[in-house]
Amino acid sequence: LARPQPDNACSGRERLKRHRGEVAGRVPIPDLWGQEIFLKDWMDYSAFDAFLAPKGVASAREVLMAEGRR
Amino acid sequence: MAGNKIIVWFRRDLRIEDNPALSAAARDGRVLPVFIWCPKEEGQFYPGRVSRWWLKHSLLHLSQSLKSLGSQLVLIKADSTLAALLACIESVGATRVVFNHLYDPVSLVRDHHIKEQLVEVGISVQSYNADLLYEPWEVYNEKGLAFTMFDAYWNKCMHMQMEPVSHAPVWRLEQLPTSGTVENCSIEDLGLEDETERSSNALLGRGWSPGWGHADKALTEFIEHHLVTYAENRLKVGGNSTSLLSPYLHFGEVSVRKVFQSTRLKQILWAKEGNSIGEESASLFLRAIGLREYSRYLCFNFPFTHEKSLLSNLKYFPWIPDQTSFKAWRQGRTGYPLVDAGMRELWATGWIHNRIRVIVSSFAVKFLLLPWKWGMKYFWDTLLDADLESDILGWQYISGSLPDGHELERMDYPEVQGYNFDPEGEYVRQWLPELTRMPTEWIHHPWDAPASVLKASGVELGLNYPKPIIDVDAARARLTEAIFKMWELEAAARAFNSNYTDEVVGDNSAGDENSNIPKVVLKDMAPSFTISSNDQRVPTSQNSKGGLVCKKRPKEIAVSESRPVHEKLQDKPGSSRRGEEVCSTAESSAAKRQTISRDSFSVPQSCSSSSSLTSKEQEIRHFNSKQKFQEEVDIKHGTREDGI
Numbered sequence: 001l002a003r004p005q006p007d008n009a010c011s012g013r014e015r016l017k018r019h020r021g022e023v024a025g026r027v028p029i030p031d032l033w034g035q036e037i038f039l040k041d042w043m044d045y046s047a048f049d050a051f052l053a054p055k056g057v058a059s060a061r062e063v064l065m066a067e068g069r070r
Numbered sequence: 071m072a073g074n075k076i077i078v079w080f081r082r083d084l085r086i087e088d089n090p091a092l093s094a095a096a097r098d099g100r101v102l103p104v105f106i107w108c109p110k111e112e113g114q115f116y117p118g119r120v121s122r123w124w125l126k127h128s129l130l131h132l133s134q135s136l137k138s139l140g141s142q143l144v145l146i147k148a149d150s151t152l153a154a155l156l157a158c159i160e161s162v163g164a165t166r167v168v169f170n171h172l173y174d175p176v177s178l179v180r181d182h183h184i185k186e187q188l189v190e191v192g193i194s195v196q197s198y199n200a201d202l203l204y205e206p207w208e209v210y211n212e213k214g215l216a217f218t219m220f221d222a223y224w225n226k227c228m229h230m231q232m233e234p235v236s237h238a239p240v241w242r243l244e245q246l247p248t249s250g251t252v253e254n255c256s257i258e259d260l261g262l263e264d265e266t267e268r269s270s271n272a273l274l275g276r277g278w279s280p281g282w283g284h285a286d287k288a289l290t291e292f293i294e295h296h297l298v299t300y301a302e303n304r305l306k307v308g309g310n311s312t313s314l315l316s317p318y319l320h321f322g323e324v325s326v327r328k329v330f331q332s333t334r335l336k337q338i339l340w341a342k343e344g345n346s347i348g349e350e351s352a353s354l355f356l357r358a359i360g361l362r363e364y365s366r367y368l369c370f371n372f373p374f375t376h377e378k379s380l381l382s383n384l385k386y387f388p389w390i391p392d393q394t395s396f397k398a399w400r401q402g403r404t405g406y407p408l409v410d411a412g413m414r415e416l417w418a419t420g421w422i423h424n425r426i427r428v429i430v431s432s433f434a435v436k437f438l439l440l441p442w443k444w445g446m447k448y449f450w451d452t453l454l455d456a457d458l459e460s461d462i463l464g465w466q467y468i469s470g471s472l473p474d475g476h477e478l479e480r481m482d483y484p485e486v487q488g489y490n491f492d493p494e495g496e497y498v499r500q501w502l503p504e505l506t507r508m509p510t511e512w513i514h515h516p517w518d519a520p521a522s523v524l525k526a527s528g529v530e531l532g533l534n535y536p537k538p539i540i541d542v543d544a545a546r547a548r549l550t551e552a553i554f555k556m557w558e559l560e561a562a563a564r565a566f567n568s569n570y571t572d573e574v575v576g577d578n579s580a581g582d583e584n585s586n587i588p589k590v591v592l593k594d595m596a597p598s599f600t601i602s603s604n605d606q607r608v609p610t611s612q613n614s615k616g617g618l619v620c621k622k623r624p625k626e627i628a629v630s631e632s633r634p635v636h637e638k639l640q641d642k643p644g645s646s647r648r649g650e651e652v653c654s655t656a657e658s659s660a661a662k663r664q665t666i667s668r669d670s671f672s673v674p675q676s677c678s679s680s681s682s683l684t685s686k687e688q689e690i691r692h693f694n695s696k697q698k699f700q701e702e703v704d705i706k707h708g709t710r711e712d713g714i
């Protein structure tokens with residue numbers, strides 16, 4: 001069911017437009033998102049920073065750059 | 071050569087054409103294409119529902135293509151990517167692994183680690199650039215430092231010779247049989263789509279077609295029919311005004327080099343024909359592609375470990391972590407029609423226009439003071455094109471973290487933007503049926519509408535459409551206060567740190583590793599209200615006054631926003647803004663506060679004067695200002711004003 005149905009008579013842009021017309025105003029946004037329990041954790045910068053700056057990222061960069069320059 | 075057995079590890083390069091890793095492998099031997107799904111390694115940035123839906127269908131598409139080339143895509147669900155790769159190597163007796171680079175910090179570290187481990191066991195490994203026009207380490211200024219402004223960066227790129235890479239097309243792949251050690255699972259077994267997600271996902275399938283074949287069609291159609299009017303149409307928020315290529319580009323279903331080349335070709339043709347509109351459109355579209363490049367560039371060159379890490383200017387911002395207002399934002403129930411329409415479109419279609427992204431994200435940060443990460447995570451979960459670097463760039467752009475982005479204190483009023491970007495209110499009416507009958511005059515600020523109009527439109531504020539979650543004046547006051555607070559906390563932290571320098575340095579676990587990172591200072595100085603280019607940031611105390619004086623708020627704001635461009639420019643040079651940025655922030659906040667309070671007594675011209683006008687005069691003024699405003703918007707079309 002969730003499989004996209006390619007429609008040859010109609011381009012991707014047209015399909016999206018039609019889809020918008022069909023769903024606009026009719027799709028309720030659920031009361032619960034499902035990730036509310038994490039919201040508090042995402043207040044903490046250090047956890048986030050640590051994730052986005054994993055150990056070893058600087059040397060990984062260096063090596064990639066060195067390879068790329070060869 | 072043909073004896074070589076090579077693993078092609080697919081990630082976010084789900085295409086056949088112009089895929090350097092695949093081409094190299096097909097040239098040198100027999101190929102085993104694999105895709106490894108390892109949720110554990112995705113960690114915090116495990117892709118959201120819509121993104122996983124896209125991935126699932128794109129993989130199906132790729133898998134069919136590889137089949138028709140004579141091969142088969144092996145799908146593996148694993149706890150460790152390295153272990154899965156080793157199993158593949160063993161099962162076919164491969165001697166080599168190839169893949170295309172990714173640049174986000176998590177992938178950087180993982181890929182590096184995997185390379186090291188494979189080399190250790192005697193496997194040769196090569197990675198290629200399939201995602202960018204220019205590698206992030208190729209573009210530097212004349213001093214050898216990384217750029218911190220997009221225009222300079224892009225200007226440099228456009229004057230660089232692009233390597234004329236062309237990768238041999240792959241027509242046939244020889245099947246490489248695997249032995250028992252590899253668990254080739256079905257696409258369903260990968261678990262990209264939960265049972266509970268199916269019905270929501272069914273909707274997506276009616277609007278979008280993932281897969282490189284569709285990407286190719288979308289690109290051709292855009293280049294042939296829509297690129298020429300991109301300059302004009304890209305500012306419209308309803309309809310299909312832009313290329314809609316972002317999910318395809320994110321998953322590597324279309325080569326960015328191909329996008330670039332076909333656009334350049336058109337541009338050259340149009341230049342020859344004297345079609346200046348087309349030429350301008352092409353260069354603006356290339357600029358959009360440039361922003362994607364820049365997002366990788368910034369994350370790569372200014373990683374989070376650096377002391378001036380990305381978004382660190384917001385470290386001391388006193389967020390209001392209120393789950394109720396977050397929910398109202400998420401559900402499109404803020405009472406600001408343009409914001410609400412955007413959030414509902416996002417949920418229903420998995421995509422929204424850049425302008426709407428700017429509006430809804432600014433609203434979350436500046437009107438609601440919600441932690442920016444909440445908003446970013448929600449985007450991450452609901453956008454088909456969810457992309458770490460572009461998403462970060464977007465949030466940085468709106469929150470004052472980029473020298474060429476919006477200043478933190480800049481507040482754009484949704485109702486004013488409504489008149490600019492959805493002048494007839496069609497976008498709002500499409501997504502908010504409860505406002506269908508609202509006359510255009512009030513559609514972007516129903517709370518100002520006379521009771522009779524509301525009644526005739528069937529709108530009952532607080533019942534079938536929410537009252538504004540926060541009043542514009544209150545929001546402005548709150549933001550101002552928050553910025554003061556942030557300065558104070560920043561100054562305090564700085565004072566504290568300067569007493570304990572040793573500890574801080576010692577504490578920096580990344581230590582020496584960082585010494586090679588380009589030493590470029592991103593904007594981190596506190597904002598100054600003195601020299602705003604528009605007078606929206608009149609601080610607290612007199613807001614309420616302003617509010618009383620300016621009865622018709624949207625018009626009023628339109629007036630204040632409509633100061634002619636030359637006037638704005640005059641602000642810049644002699645202004646204390648730059649000066650203040652140079653001065654040390656240690657003595658800061660008192661001095662800054664002085665500046666502000668001095669300034670805060672200058673009630674905006676338009677406010678004070680219009681109050682004494684008759685309504686007829688006001689109408690005329692409004693008309694004039696609207697015209698001026700239109701001119702300005704027109705000017706902006708051709709400039710970088712609409713930014714990132």
Ligand SMILES: Cc1cc2nc3c(=O)[nH]c(=O)nc-3n(C[C@H](O)[C@H](O)[C@H](O)COP(=O)(O)OP(=O)(O)OC[C@H]3O[C@@H](n4cnc5c(N)ncnc54)[C@H](O)[C@@H]3O)c2cc1C
Pocket residue numbers: 304312313314315316317319320358359360361362363365422423424425427428431449453455456457458460461462463464465467714
């Ligand atoms: C808060 C915020 C969050 C964002 N999050 C994402 C995201 O997760 N993923 C994402 O791909 N884009 C993101 N963007 C950027 C931008 O909104 C989308 O790339 C764009 O709207 C996609 O539509 P399009 O393909 O029709 O764009 P077009 O205007 O046709 O542009 C063509 C391509 O250029 C690139 N591009 C255009 N604008 C930008 C930009 N501002 N930054 C980076 N790349 C750009 C995209 O790859 C896009 O597909 C974000 C912007 C903001 C303000």
